[in-house]
Amino acid sequence: MMRLAQSVRRETETHVSMPNYRRHFVYPLSLAMMAAGIIMVTLLVWLTVQSDAQEAVREAELAQLVISNRLDFMVRNQSDYATWDDAVAKLVLSMDGDWADNNIGPYLFHTQGYEHSFVIDAHDRTIYASDGNHQARLDPFALMGPALRKAIVELRAKPTGEDHRRRGLIRIGGQPAVFSIAAIIPDPGKVKLPAGPASYLLFIDVLTPDQIYKLGADRRLANMRFVPSRASAESSLGRVELRGYDGARIGDLVWTPQLPGTSLRDIGLPILLSIMLVLGLIGVRILHQCRRAIEQTDAAMLRSAADANEARNALDALTLARADAVDADAAARVRLETTVEEVRRENVELNKRLRAARRSVLIDARAQLEHRLGPAIKTIQHQGRVLETAARRVRDQAGGLEELVTVATTAAFQTDQHMTELVPKAIVVAEAGQDIQRQTGFALSEVKHASHDGQQVGVSVTALAKALAEIETVVDAIDRVSKQTNLLALNASIEAARSGPAGAGFAVVANEVKALANHTAELTRQIADQLDLLRAQTVFTSTAIGTIVTALGRTEAASSVIAAAVRRQVEGVVMIRGSIEAIASDSRATAAAVTNANSAIAIGHAAADQMDAAVVDMASTLSDLGDDIHRFLRQIEVADA
Known part of the structure; x- marks a missing residue:
């Protein structure tokens, strides 16, 4: 009855295990997979947004370097012309416009792309002006406006004869332009400056759309262009504000941002969603497999209970068979003891007959041994005495030879x-x-x-x-x-x-x-x-x-x-x-x-020594042999007794 009750309880637990499986395994696993998917999507979106922001900051810094590097390059070029003895002699002392046309204006236009070059004397008069690759009549103050006046006032406030410069950004004809103005001073100093205010050398480089596009491409800023302050541009474009030398806004530099985070998101998000979908399908498949395995386990448990009942019945039959075997073993033991007693009596009789036969054989063997070994032992003893005499003679002869050899x-x-x-x-x-x-x-x-x-x-x-x-x-x-x-x-x-x-x-x-x-x-x-x-x-x-x-x-x-x-x-x-x-x-x-x-x-x-030792060993061996023979015979006699 107890075994039947245990079997019924196991079947009841098996039927109840499926709802517990859903509540404790399927539902938590589904929630965990959904939470992991949401976290991964959120993390991907956040990382791509941060990547876009960092790339925007980097591109803005590169765009600012476009103008600043152009200004630095112009200042370095200007130092080769403004600090020069020949420039002082030709431009300040003799005011030679032809020399400037041959060495500054067209040359810088062809080599560096500077559209305008000016030489301004101590009274703010233009003694040389170039427009492209030829000399022209241009007023730099009208071309640049208040920015040039401000730069000259600042330079006039500095001591004369020292290297002072001003640079900045202006707008000319709707396009941004960089300029650099410096005082003309002697170097290495063989020519002296005249007394009074200094003269100045002015370079202007108008940044054309092609130049701006190329400068942006050099820094991997796609489609860079200049947008005036009154124009509008798409909000999705990268933008850097440009301010002139006087601080006024002159426009913006805009370009097409790369947005690596957005590109990654556009590629990675569908892939991530696909992976999550595949994982979900795999999870559903695994859950189905688990459910089938649980059902198979329940069936196996039922079969196992039936097999256990059969095993218990077989155990009862085995117990009955063991009792029968014990009874048969007792009867066999009685028969075995009777047989052993009969065999023991037969062995006693056989031992008596065997002892009598052994005694007669040993008596015959002793007589034969004494008859055969006695003469041999006497002969060996005689040969030992002969060897001892020969060894004595060899030792005497060796002594005489030893004296001669010495x-x-x-x-x-x-x-x-x-x-x-x-x-x-x-x-x-x-x-x-x-x-x-x-x-x-x-x-x-x-x-x-x-x-x-x-x-x-x-x-x-x-x-x-x-x-x-x-x-x-x-x-x-x-x-x-x-x-x-x-x-x-x-x-x-x-x-x-x-x-x-x-x-x-x-x-x-x-x-x-x-x-x-x-x-x-x-x-x-x-x-x-x-x-x-x-x-x-x-x-x-x-x-x-x-x-x-x-x-x-x-x-x-x-x-x-x-x-x-x-x-x-x-x-x-x-x-x-x-x-x-x-x-x-x-x-x-x-x-x-x-x-x-x-x-x-x-x-x-x-x-001789070896011969003596052999004689001694032979005598000892013969003595031991005789003792061993007598001892062997006595042991045989004792054994027979």
Whole structure:
């Protein structure tokens, strides 16, 4: 009854598990997936909005750099013209408009694209104006308006002669334009400015739509253009306000923003929604699989309960079978004990018959063993006594030989010792002779090299003397040219004096030429003195080198004689060393022979000792063998008893 109640309770729990599965698993999982999807969509929208905002700030900074970089570039170009001695001389002092037209206006238009260049003097008069690539009559004050007047007033407030500049943004003809104005000052300062207010150099660069578009494209700002302040533009465009030098607004720079966040959102949001939809479908599929698995589990649990009932019935049958097996085992044990007792009685009878047979066999084996081993043991003992006598004779003969070997060893050792002392001395003498021979050969080689080098130096000194003679000829020619130059300078001074004030500048040049000629003549005299000194030193050096070469020849002959004598001495020492080594080798051979005899004597002694040890071992072994035989026989008798 209890088992039936448990089975009914399990079936009831199985039917109730499906609503619990929906309430505790399906609904929370669905809510969690929806919340995760909403969070991911919200996070994607927020990140893309932030990315658009950061990109808008970056593009606004790049747009502002478009104008500021153009202004910086114009200021750097203007420094090459406003701070220049030639500009002061041509534009301030001589007011040369043609020079400005050749070096400033058209040149800057073609190279930098500056539409207008102006030179304004100290009284605000325009002494040069350019429009594009040609000179024109333009009024910069009318072109720029109050901005130019304000810039000049600020510059006039600064000290004259210093590098002061003003730059800014204006609007000309509906387009933005950058300008830079700077005072014209000397550099490096060879020309002096006149007293009074400074003159100014003005550059104007009108930014055309193509220029603005290109500048924007260089900074990856697409479709950049200028929009006047009275015009309107789409609110979706990027925008930077432009203000002029006087602070008034002149318009806006607008461009098409990139909006990477919006692009990412347009691409990522559909993908994210698709992924969420796929995940939802996968979740529904998984839930269906889980529901089917739960149903299969419930069915398996029902089958398991039925199998358990069958197993319990089988267990009851097994218990009955076990009781029957216990009864059968008791009956079999009784039969087994009876059989074992019968087998034990039969074994006792067999042991008695086996002991009687073993005793008779052992008596026969003992008699045979004593009959066969007795004579063999006596023979071995007799041979041991014979070996002992032979060992004694071998030891006596080895003693006599040992005395003779000792005397021979002493003589060979003394001979080898004397030869050993002589060989190092002979080696030292031979090595010293060889060293002297090498040093003599090296000295002879060095003497030959020195003689050859002396001859080369003599040739070089001769060439040096020829070169000095040629240099002296050139110095004489330079001296003659300086004298003629001095004469020409004197004639030029006379002609300048005749010309009066008009020849004052030429007189200065003539004096400089004369001074240069005098300085050249002085240098020529110094060079001639040095050449005389070098010539004397060359003659002395040539004589000394000849003497050295002669002495080196005599040294070379003497070195050859010394080298031959040393070679003969070394050959004699080598022969003596060979004789000593031969005697030492014979002595060592004799010592080796004596050593071999000692070894043979030692081997004889060892053989005698081994023979004695063998005799002792044989006697001990025979004694042990007899004891083992008697012990074995006694053990057999004890075992039989």
